[in-house]
């Protein structure tokens with residue numbers, strides 16, 4: 001179980017008058033994530049997702065608040081916690097002069113793994129992410145999707161129980177994205193708790209058991225994707241109004257169809273999605 005209580009992060013920055021002031025980028029975040037969940041932090045650019053992951057993975061210190069993993073506290077048990085977690089960063093950060101196998105080896109040594117254990121685990125993980133045949137290639141030769149898969153393999157080297165992925169499929173094409181999703185689902189089946197950030201609505205809908213929507217550092221909604229969609233209405237009627245697309249939500253397809261029949265324009269009826277939830281809650285889209 002991951003327990004996040006009253007988490008706050010403030011950064012100092014210069015305001016328009018060139019004076020130092022504090023900006024709160026994560027604002028009193030409270031979350032409990034159950035073992036075995038795939039949990040998504042969803043929000044637009046600048047919502048505070050990466051900063052939250054950085055605090056959870058001990059890359060930056062919280063200004064205040066508590067983070068606990070299975071009863072261990074980030075402030076006091078860093079070494080034990082590092083053994084428990086794996087991190088897939090947003091930036092691809094391999095040693096560019098090394099091969100696929102050497103990058104894995106380096107990481108395994110950082111985790112103080114013995115020689116035989118390293119050899120076995122690296123072979124097993126490269127097979128897992130379907131990169132065994134690239135073991136002797138320089139990492140520069142890998143495609144974007146292969147690099148992401150290798151980042152995942154590297155993060156799993158020490159058998160972590162919790163895996164953090166920051167925008168795991170950013171800039172990948174849809175087919176490659178689906179392959180990464182399969183990999184994440186497979187880890188989930190193998191009892192790894194997954195916490196990922198994304199600004200892809202579809203990713204959150206397909207993968208996550210629960211989603212926390214962040215906006216300007218604040219938690220604005222928390223539930224399963226289905227329950228969040230039901231909160232606004234299961235169906236949407238859309239039509240072209242004067243200079244924009246207008247829409248209304250309904251709980252049943254029948255109610256949506258009944259309303260659509262009264263609209264003096266061509267209408268579309270569709271299921272609601274997390275993008276609709278986001279627009280309803282914040283008045284803006286996730287992907288802008």
Ligand SMILES: Nc1ncnc2c1ncn2[C@@H]1O[C@H](COP(=O)(O)OP(=O)(O)OP(=O)(O)O)[C@@H](O)[C@H]1O
Pocket residue numbers: 011012013025043044045046047048049050051052199
């Ligand atoms: N080291 C820093 N110093 C000052 N401000 C920062 C720092 N890191 C992040 N911020 C600010 O904190 C806010 C939240 O950034 P963060 O990267 O956590 O958002 P995000 O939701 O992950 O967005 P993205 O999808 O763009 O990564 C932004 O306004 C950003 O400019």
